[in-house]
Amino acid sequence: GAGVSQSPSNKVTEKGKDVELRCDPISGHTALYWYRQSLGQGLEFLIYFQGNSAPDKSGLPSDRFSAERTGGSVSTLTIQRTQQEDSAVYLCASSLGWDRGNEQYFGPGTRLTVT
Amino acid sequence: GDSVTQMEGPVTLSEEAFLTINCTYTATGYPSLFWYVQYPGEGLQLLLKATKADDKGSNKGFEATYRKETTSFHLEKGSVQVSDSAVYFCALIPGYSTLTFGKGTMLLVSP
Numbered sequence: 498g499a500g501v502s503q504s505p506s507n508k509v510t511e512k513g514k515d516v517e518l519r520c521d522p523i524s525g526h527t528a529l530y531w532y533r534q535s536l537g538q539g540l541e542f543l544i545y546f547q548g549n550s551a552p553d554k555s556g557l558p559s560d561r562f563s564a565e566r567t568g569g570s571v572s573t574l575t576i577q578r579t580q581q582e583d584s585a586v587y588l589c590a591s592s593l594g595w596d597r598g599n600e601q602y603f604g605p606g607t608r609l610t611v612t
Numbered sequence: 613g614d615s616v617t618q619m620e621g622p623v624t625l626s627e628e629a630f631l632t633i634n635c636t637y638t639a640t641g642y643p644s645l646f647w648y649v650q651y652p653g654e655g656l657q658l659l660l661k662a663t664k665a666d667d668k669g670s671n672k673g674f675e676a677t678y679r680k681e682t683t684s685f686h687l688e689k690g691s692v693q694v695s696d697s698a699v700y701f702c703a704l705i706p707g708y709s710t711l712t713f714g715k716g717t718m719l720l721v722s723p
């Protein structure tokens with residue numbers, strides 16, 4: 498079946514612009530995660546959605562970052578007023594949920610470059 | 613807080629050599645442990661996992677055993693191939709939370 502998909506695969510934006518990154522999880526997966534992968538910081542957790550529960554936003558680095566998940570499926574990560582330090586690969590993952598093994602399956606990522 | 617420590621790379625081996633990549637962790641409770649692999653230009657893939665002490669995860673010739681007494685989950689393979697060249701990430705989930713990753717270890721295998 499289809500895996501996790503993300504779009505765009507690459508995004509170049511100017512400092513100060515807003516960007517939206519999209520994630521389509523595996524059908525039937527109730528949990529969705531966003532991570533960021535950068536050279537200096539490795540893989541960092543950003544935000545986690547589980548079913549209809551309030552999301553765990555504890556990993557978001559600033560209030561310029563937000564995410565929503567519509568209809569329990571597709572998710573959008575929004576970065577406002579982008580800064581150069583936001584340049585990274587943004588990874589989305591989905592799983593059946595923590596009570597069902599919690600194996601997370603990752604998308605190919607969106608490479609964000611802020612100039 | 614929870615953390616994962618991996619040996620720094622790159623690890624450089626010749627084909628058919630034995631591989632060990634060390635991973636130790638700090639966590640409250642009894643986390644599930646994972647190894648993920650990232651091949652050049654590709655996304656993260658789950659390689660293997662173990663959910664309780666003394667469990668052995670295995671896949672594609674790779675193995676790792678959950679050692680609670682030493683809080684370790686070392687990755688091993690008896691005979692590496694050039695196609696195993698990738699970055700390997702050790703990770704844990706402490707129950708109902710999210711993955712905490714190590715910094716990754718690059719493996720380079722030469723013919």
